[in-house]
Amino acid sequence: MKDVNIGICGLGTVGGGTWEVLQRNARLIAGRAGCNLKVARVASRRPRPDLGLGDTPFSTDIYDVIRDPSIDVVVELIGGYDEARALVLAAIAEGKHVVTANKALIAVYGNEIFNAAREKNVIVAYEAGVAGGIPVMKAIREGLAANRINWLAGIINGTGNYILTEMRAGRAFDEVLKEAQDLGYAEADPTFDVEGTDAAHKLTIMASAAFGVPLQFDRAYTEGISRLTPYDISHAEALGYRVKHLGIARSREDGIELRVHPTLVPEGNLIAKVDGVTNAILVDGDAVGQTMYHGPGAGDEATASSVIADLVDVARVVASGSDQRVPYLGFESEAVTDHQILSADEFRSAYYLRIQALDKPGVLAKIAAILSDQGINIESIMQKESELHDGHIPLILLTHTVLEKQVNKAISEIEALPEVEDQVVRIRAENFL
Amino acid sequence: MKDVNIGICGLGTVGGGTWEVLQRNARLIAGRAGCNLKVARVASRRPRPDLGLGDTPFSTDIYDVIRDPSIDVVVELIGGYDEARALVLAAIAEGKHVVTANKALIAVYGNEIFNAAREKNVIVAYEAGVAGGIPVMKAIREGLAANRINWLAGIINGTGNYILTEMRAGRAFDEVLKEAQDLGYAEADPTFDVEGTDAAHKLTIMASAAFGVPLQFDRAYTEGISRLTPYDISHAEALGYRVKHLGIARSREDGIELRVHPTLVPEGNLIAKVDGVTNAILVDGDAVGQTMYHGPGAGDEATASSVIADLVDVARVVASGSDQRVPYLGFESEAVTDHQILSADEFRSAYYLRIQALDKPGVLAKIAAILSDQGINIESIMQKESELHDGHIPLILLTHTVLEKQVNKAISEIEALPEVEDQVVRIRAENFL
The missing domain is CATH 3.30.360.10 (Dihydrodipicolinate Reductase; domain 2)
Incomplete structure (x- = not known):
């Protein structure tokens, strides 16, 4: 059975978990992958004598992993932004596949990283970066x-x-x-x-x-x-x-x-x-x-589970000498659109509003008028006399779905009412229908 | 962009849903798959004029799909056992990949089908057969x-x-x-x-x-x-x-x-x-x-979602001319073991037992002795005087985890007690710990 050589960079919580699971389930994982996932090199600023790395080459310079020509896949588990970015780009430049658990890296530098990877036709996988062990x-x-x-x-x-x-x-x-x-x-x-x-x-x-x-x-x-x-x-x-x-x-x-x-x-x-x-x-x-x-969205072995699932995907490709790639973000680059991301003003949502208002006639009418002027319909309303405090009483409203900018406008007007104390508490509500 | 040619056999609920979704989301699916999933032939015993197949070749003989040399992937959606088995084996013999939603077929004839597919190096995918749209x-x-x-x-x-x-x-x-x-x-x-x-x-x-x-x-x-x-x-x-x-x-x-x-x-x-x-x-x-x-575990388009996910997997392999295959059951054939399936006697579970017993002193002691003799510990017990009926009263027990054969033995002995009426109701309980 072929070996696919893995280099792990970073032996913190997830790095340690990845090492442990790869050792413990080595035979089972090979049975699934059709090749051995061999950890051929490990690098970490801090050594982990507790892991029992045995003969596996270890160094404190993470770039030793990149420089090792036998390594097929680099696992980036050092975390953070800039150092991880440099490491991943260096790995790609060497033609190595990359598996990472670094959500910050992908969210912020993903476009650059995927472009570099596309040019070198290497895989960058990041299942472990999103929701830990959940695939x-x-x-x-x-x-x-x-x-x-x-x-x-x-x-x-x-x-x-x-x-x-x-x-x-x-x-x-x-x-x-x-x-x-x-x-x-x-x-x-x-x-x-x-x-x-x-x-x-x-x-x-x-x-x-x-x-x-x-x-x-x-x-x-x-x-x-x-x-x-x-x-x-x-x-x-x-x-x-x-x-x-x-x-x-x-x-x-x-x-x-x-x-x-x-x-x-x-x-x-x-x-x-x-x-x-x-x-x-x-x-x-x-x-x-x-x-x-x-x-589980976190934890050493839960996250390692996703790191290794990515490694198995990569290993199946490497072992078969295949050119088959699932696109980085699931879409071929030509199919990626520039559909704009909306500003918060444009959100559509229902809203929970809590208004601290004077307990006297006419206040509710004024508030209702402001909401109505902004086209905001009320789904339910709650007021408890028992919570009267200093003449003020909380009024709790749940609106129908509406544009956020209209809610914001209504809130400013409500806060400007002399009968209203404090800021209005606003929490969005979703029905998922 | 390359076409991958699909032949659909069967235009019932799932077949119709698959056709609809492939048409409606054609561009989006191509953007993900990196190739066009083209329905190049459709066959169904009953025509479906409501689907608007247009120029797509249609026949009532499902084997027309197998015989069509342009077809890369056969989608088996006719259901049932024998006819589906014959169809799938014929498709494999022609070197075509197969996608099926037929759980009965895979559960009963899967070993035979996967062996045939392995020899011809074709994919047989069956995501839609298990839990509908859930991947x-x-x-x-x-x-x-x-x-x-x-x-x-x-x-x-x-x-x-x-x-x-x-x-x-x-x-x-x-x-x-x-x-x-x-x-x-x-x-x-x-x-x-x-x-x-x-x-x-x-x-x-x-x-x-x-x-x-x-x-x-x-x-x-x-x-x-x-x-x-x-x-x-x-x-x-x-x-x-x-x-x-x-x-x-x-x-x-x-x-x-x-x-x-x-x-x-x-x-x-x-x-x-x-x-x-x-x-x-x-x-x-x-x-x-x-x-x-x-x-959703069923439904036309929910199941079609899984059929098409499998088609995208197959299409990525076909379009890249790749030899990369995820093994049929997730394990390479050499890694499959013959770990035995246990008989019901060997199950370990907790048990809910409902015993209809005479409401008189000593009955509970007899039942408790029988359970104890079989090494069965009681987790909780419930008896309601208010449910007294004809002198009998239900006694409800929840046991700790135990071997099923011990519970069965205890139940026979309890049922043999003169104070016990009817059969004992037995429902297994799991804690998932």
Whole structure:
């Protein structure tokens, strides 16, 4: 049986997991791939004596992997932007295939990397970058290839979903975040997770493969969960919704919505029931309808599972000497369109609004008039006398679907009313119909 | 752009859907596949003037498709066993690739078909045969290739799941079945669906790809849902479980469990929340942990989505003149093992038991002694005085995990007790841990 030589760059959590699974399941993986996936070289700034690399050549200079002419596939697991970009471009220049778990790299530098790879006719695979162990890129790029994908929506950051799940019990964001950090779910600097940057990276990649457009991370709208309160979460539940931090990509006639934000989801929808650190992605295609992919979005061996699935794909191509390539983003480059990414003003959504208003006659009428002037219809309304505080009372509204700029205009006018205190709380709501 | 010539055999529900989607999304699919998926010939016993085949050559003799030398891929959508087998073997003999939605064909004749295809080096793809539009075979064969798969469990018959969902409201099996037939969900002869044959076909295929064993449909254990009562469904719910008709395949040291039967599933598990005609498959792998795949398990265009995904895979290979093949069952033939399929006696499961016993002192002690003698521990027990009837009262037990033959032995002894009326109701329960 032929060997396909793999060089691993980076032995952190995912690198270590990849090494372990490749050793443990070597025979089984060879039986599937039709060749041996042999780790022929490993490089990492920090050695990992715990892994027992044995005779496998090891160096602290990651470029040793690129320079080794025996290496067929370079696995980039060093993370970050610039160093990873340089490494991957160098690997491609040497004619090596690349497998990466680096979502930031692909979302930001993917177009450049894929162009370079196309010229050298090498594969760049990145399943592990999106939703950890869930083979969702394979589903979008291959399994759903028959479909015009209408939209997709995903819980694609486990840390954020863990925090939101815990906040349902009435606990404050800061408290749960600290706990998540203590448990190792959240990084010391949690910005990437809780402000939606990480989710936006993954969403950008999924959207490009779903709709056949170039990667445009800088056009993604991102709103975090740090300002959410248990108060709004519980009132959303009273209206029949769960609050989830979703990445949503929707293709419309006039452009593509690309947005990450807290979202009210009907409690009957399966994705509303996805709790804790898991990920789930719902995809709506014109032929298949809705399919959902659910599983661990992070973890050493879960992510390694996707890294190795990509390696098996590459190995099957290498071993057969084949020229057969699934296009980088699932579409041949000539089929990629420049369908524009829409600005937030153009989003269409329903909205949960919480307005802190004086409890006196006529206020509701004024608010209703403002909404009506903007063409905003109200789906449901909730007001609790028991929550009267300093003469003010929260008014909670759920609108029908409307353009975001109209909601924003209405909110400014409502905030300008003398009877209204504080800013209006606004959370988007989706019905996924 | 190159054409890949497709011949469709059978223009029923799925055939019609495949034609429609291939026309509607032709440009988009070509953009993904890198070649045109051209329907070059269609054959069907019954013409379908409603489809508007235009200039596409049509005949009522399906073998015209095989005989047409321009056809690269034959799509078998005629269904059934023998005729489909003959057609597929004839297509392979002509060196044509085959795409089929026929689970019965693959489950029963798959070994023979794959052997024939291997000799001619052609692809036989069957994603549409398992779980309709959900790309679960791609997940098992490719996306989870790194994993030793421990088990998989699926709701893989939409009709059955619809019936069970409706029975939760206290409605009887027969009544709901009739409604499902009126709605077109269930066939006039519902045996295949409700007795588990259809699910066993799909389970057999998934298990072979998961574990690398030959297809052994005749070894699958099958138990239907027709004898389930709303009474047991509601008592299972009182214990914190939902009843689902699951196909379960589990790899053990001593063999493989391959079984379709009503199953108690903990209500907190996502698969317990899958209602109505949808399908869902939970897969447990040693590296990734648990992933779940959810979506429409039937329907014209949903199934067509999978047929076309297979066509795109084949077309990429044909268009690149490649020799690269994903093995039929995900494992190279040399890697397929003969790990035995276990008999039902060897199943390990927990059990829900309902015993109709005389309400008098000492009966519970006798039953407990029988269970204890067989090494069966009781997880929970429920008895309602309010349900006393003719001096008898139902005793509901949930056991810990145990070998089925021990449970069967205990049940015979319990049924032999003079204080026990009727047969003991036995439903398996799984915790998926």
